[in-house]
Amino acid sequence: MARQKPxxxxxxxxxxxxxxxxxxxxxxxxxxxxxxxxxxxxVLHVEEGSLYPALHRLAKRGCLEFEWRNSESNRRAKYYRLxxxxxxxxxxxxxxxxxxxxxxxxxxxxxxxxxxATKGWA
Amino acid sequence: MNESAPLRFGLPKFDPRDDRQIEAQIDDELTFHIExxxxxxxxxxxSEHDAKINALARFGDVQQxxxxxxxIALEERIMLQRINLVLMIVVLLAVAFVSVQMYxxxxxxxxxxxxxxxxxxxxxxxxAPKSRGFVYLDGDVERPGVYSLPPIGRLTLSRLFxxxxxxxxxxxxxxxIRTVGNTPEKxxxxxxxxxxxxxxxxxxxxxxxxxxxxxxxxxxxxxxx
Numbered sequence: 001m002a003r004q005k006p007x008x009x010x011x012x013x014x015x016x017x018x019x020x021x022x023x024x025x026x027x028x029x030x031x032x033x034x035x036x037x038x039x040x041x042x043v044l045h046v047e048e049g050s051l052y053p054a055l056h057r058l059a060k061r062g063c064l065e066f067e068w069r070n071s072e073s074n075r076r077a078k079y080y081r082l083x084x085x086x087x088x089x090x091x092x093x094x095x096x097x098x099x100x101x102x103x104x105x106x107x108x109x110x111x112x113x114x115x116x117a118t119k120g121w122a
Numbered sequence: 123m124n125e126s127a128p129l130r131f132g133l134p135k136f137d138p139r140d141d142r143q144i145e146a147q148i149d150d151e152l153t154f155h156i157e158x159x160x161x162x163x164x165x166x167x168x169s170e171h172d173a174k175i176n177a178l179a180r181f182g183d184v185q186q187x188x189x190x191x192x193x194i195a196l197e198e199r200i201m202l203q204r205i206n207l208v209l210m211i212v213v214l215l216a217v218a219f220v221s222v223q224m225y226x227x228x229x230x231x232x233x234x235x236x237x238x239x240x241x242x243x244x245x246x247x248x249x250a251p252k253s254r255g256f257v258y259l260d261g262d263v264e265r266p267g268v269y270s271l272p273p274i275g276r277l278t279l280s281r282l283f284x285x286x287x288x289x290x291x292x293x294x295x296x297x298x299i300r301t302v303g304n305t306p307e308k309x310x311x312x313x314x315x316x317x318x319x320x321x322x323x324x325x326x327x328x329x330x331x332x333x334x335x336x337x338x339x340x341x342x343x344x345x346x347x
Contacts, residue, residue: 028151028154028155029151029154029155030154030155030158030159033155047182048152048155048180048181048182048187049181049182049183049186049190052148052151052152052155052187052190052191053187053190053191053194056190056191056194056195057194060194060195060197068147068150071154073158073161075154075157076150076154077151077154078147078150078151078154
């Protein structure tokens with residue numbers, strides 16, 4: 001069976017997922033990517049080419065703080081954690097996300113009703 | 123999804139790290155990621171060599187990602203550098219403009235000054251008349267001495283006495299000795315009792331003429347001796 005192509009992320013969703021992942025605790029870039037992959041049941045593969053610029057952008061905006069410390073493999077790694085600003089951004093973005101997914105759900109479920117409405121045309 | 127950054131007020135935040143530190147940290151961060159993926163592949167059964175190649179392949183263009191991260195970190199600094207560059211160009215242009223203007227003004231002033239100097243030098247200022255020589259007067263006169271020949275007109279014997287004044291205007295013996303080359307020569311030697319007569323038969327005096335006036339007949343000069 002051919003492997004399914006991973007779905008493309010909507011713009012801004014990567015930042016939202018990074019913020020959400022870091023609510024569990026501080027983590028490095030590799031850990032964040034791995035966790036997203038695991039929690040999405042291997043559906044979402046975060047590309048490193050998008051992950052690191054997103055992490056740096058969030059840190060630059062003050063949503064993330066970072067520190068250098070030894071990882072579980074005893075190797076120095078950059079650990080990111082949520083700042084107060086990051087938490088409020090996550091809250092705001094989560095609300096936006098809920099509204100968006102609800103709206104999309106409504107559009108998707110309205111498709112059937114549309115089909116019903118066209119029945120009388122024939 | 124809202125992609126834009128929240129509004130920020132006040133001055134932008136500057137990364138206190140220098141360029142090298144930022145680059146080194148980005149390097150460290152990305153290398154750590156590649157190492158972790160390599161380890162993951164090794165644990166999945168790949169050889170160390172294959173795991174490393176596959177990890178790098180999965181990572182993508184490392185240099186491009188580094189450049190993106192560096193650009194994000196140095197965004198404000200790059201912007202400030204650009205502003206700085208623009209300001210520097212503006213200042214340089216202003217300095218160049220002022221310099222050119224100063225140069226043009228100075229050149230204009232120099233030309234104007236040269237023109238004034240030329241005008242002044244072209245002006246014909248009448249030169250002070252030069253004396254044509256001297257006449258030496260001695261004897262019975264009120265003001266004996268050296269008299270200069272006028273640059274314009276003539277000095278005659280009678281006119282000389284008008285200036286010098288005769289002590290005894292009644293009768294005087296006048297003698298004029300003129301030196302031609304190195305030889306003194308008497309050009310006038312007679313008794314004058316009437317100044318009107320002298321004016322009628324006047325003698326034009328020349329340079330270096332020696333006029334001797336004696337109230338008596340016995341006029342003695344070196345040439346007589």
